[in-house]
């Protein structure tokens with residue numbers, strides 16, 4: 072017949088292994104919101120880049136419109152002055168008017184060059200906006216699928232957690248109450264690591280050398296023995 076203390080220790084080891092998984096699962100669960108926040112931030116950053124580009128494009132288009140308006144006003148002026156040419160009385164007035172017209176026309180041709188340059192700029196940035204929009208749509212899609220993966224992972228972890236908590240509780244409930252209570256108490260204090268294997272005559276959890284009497288009692292295997300230093304339940308890992 073198996074020694075009941077050894078049987079209890081075997082159950083405790085199973086409980087500890089589940090507690091270790093519970094701890095690990097909690098850690099993984101805790102990482103998910105951080106990962107999600109990081110992904111959202113990355114996406115937001117990419118979105119800002121697109122918005123900035125669209126803003127620059129709009130500003131450039133506005134400047135182009137202003138220049139076009141200026142040109143059409145100046146062309147109107149040229150037309151008006153052209154009309155006045157036939158009405159002037161003196162040569163002096165005539166040549167002054169002609170000079171004014173020539174100067175306006177020269178301004179206008181510079182303006183036209185500027186407008187053509189601006190149109191090219193607008194075309195280029197429009198194309199860039201389009202490409203950036205496509206890129207963002209793709210990136211956004213991939214982020215969405217990563218977010219969905221995280222949700223699935225979250226759900227799986229939650230299910231697994233419920234399952235192992237139940238298993239652990241069942242194991243502890245089958246133990247003699249004083250041992251179950253002892254285990255629960257230590258596990259709570261030691262974040263689920265209530266058991267420590269003994270290495271020779273040293274507690275492997277706190278590295279404290281055990282007294283010969285403790286080693287002796289442990290070897291007799293008649294009762295559950297705890298480490299006098301870290302309070303964990305000791306066992307020989309054979």
Ligand SMILES: [Zn+2]
Pocket residue numbers: 267274275276277278279298299300301302303
């Ligand atoms: Zn110890």
